[in-house]
Amino acid sequence: MARSITYREAINEALAQEMERDSSVIVMGEDNAGGAGSPGEEDAWGGVLGVTKGLYHQFPGRVLDTPISESAFVGAAIGAATGGMRPVAELMFIDFMGVCFDQIFNQAAKFRYMFGGKAVTPVVIRTMWGAGLRAAAQHSQSLLSVFTHIPGLKVVAPSNAYDAKGLLIQSIRDDDPVIFAEHKLLYDVAAEVPEESYTIPFGEANIVRDGSDVTIVAIGRMVAMAQEAAAQLASSGIDAEIIDPRTVSPMDWDTILESVENTGRLVVVDEANPRCSLATDIAAVVAQDAFSSLMAPPQLVTGPHTPVPFADSLEDLFIPDAQRVANAVKTAVEWKR
Structure with missing residues (x-):
């Protein structure tokens, strides 16, 4: 129950x-x-x-x-x-x-x-x-x-x-x-x-939202930002698929790669600093293993490469929000070779 x-x-x-x-x-x-x-x-x-x-x-x-x-x-x-x-x-x-x-x-x-x-x-x-x-x-x-x-x-x-x-x-x-x-x-x-006890296996991502135009891989709290962005994008005719890895080690590469092969585009949303982050790791694996499917370069939405600020206004700017996710998706969708 x-x-x-x-x-x-x-x-x-x-x-x-x-x-x-x-x-x-x-x-x-x-x-x-x-x-x-x-x-x-x-x-x-x-x-x-x-x-x-x-x-x-x-x-x-x-x-x-x-x-x-x-x-x-x-x-x-x-x-x-x-x-x-x-x-x-x-x-x-x-x-x-x-x-x-x-x-x-x-x-x-x-x-x-x-x-x-x-x-x-x-x-x-x-x-x-x-x-x-x-x-x-x-x-x-x-x-x-x-x-x-x-x-x-x-x-x-x-x-x-x-x-x-x-x-x-x-x-x-x-x-x-x-x-x-x-x-x-x-x-x-x-x-x-x-109420009852249950387990979720490691290495099995959750497809939070089905979509055909772009794959958004979001981690932790950023899943909510991706969902908000997807709702906004839908009104513009852009259909986003959202993947929540749930575990990052092991990572469910099969689900991510299959999604990108279907949509042709990737946006990764990761609150962490961009250098050597999960966002860069995911983008690199997709670029290596699904390059022929990509219709645009992977887009990364991350925090800046700086310590987290204490000031309210600066911390709010540091954290990726739904608008930044939506902008990244639009960049991927509108990109031309």
Whole structure:
């Protein structure tokens, strides 16, 4: 049975259902059990934006508050995973990856390969990403491409509450390390989500909208921008197909390439900086593998190559919006050889 719940609630429900199902699942991170042991009412903050709130009392001893040391608790989660647990560690902001990156890319990502397939590391690292919350340059970056570059990591970026629940359950059950990236501006966005447990396989993109004139590949919150642009373009007679990869490692190249072969045009919408980004990666693969189908050069809609500004007006300019997507589509459609 489905009902409308928010992205935040969907993630919380996925954690609760997996912790109920499997006693080896634990949750750990900064402020996940904030306030425990202090004077006054014993409560748990549930992380910086309250995503895990309520789990502390539901699962005594399995929701762990950690010191403000990402290298320590991410390393502990990875170690626990190799020892038979299924930890879900909350890296408060994706920007903090620099503090614990060695544990992730030099250890967890390589264990299965270095031990000849005999070692598994079923750890999930939940983290927030993206701009728009007025959190400035050190708390607003889109760094999915950095993790995607690392062999051995799976990288998930759900764009809605339905996908968030199914993909998180899949992540917890997976035997490889998973970076589960939650866009902070999606937490209050609701969608129809089944009450029962379900999974969404990795590497299967979602065709959000069928279309024949142009393929728009959009990541995370940018899917909503693409949908808004597509509605605007439809009034001009341009029929856009929208693809949400859902996971960027593995990436569903077959769906993207098949769509471009049908439409002949590609627009990629990625909030991240343009250099060495997911947008440039997708455009490069399409240019290599579907060149004969392209009727126009791929168009990229990204943030500028600059830190995320703090000033409201500048941050709004930094983030790609529906009008920029629509303009890119028109450029692709009107392009002549």
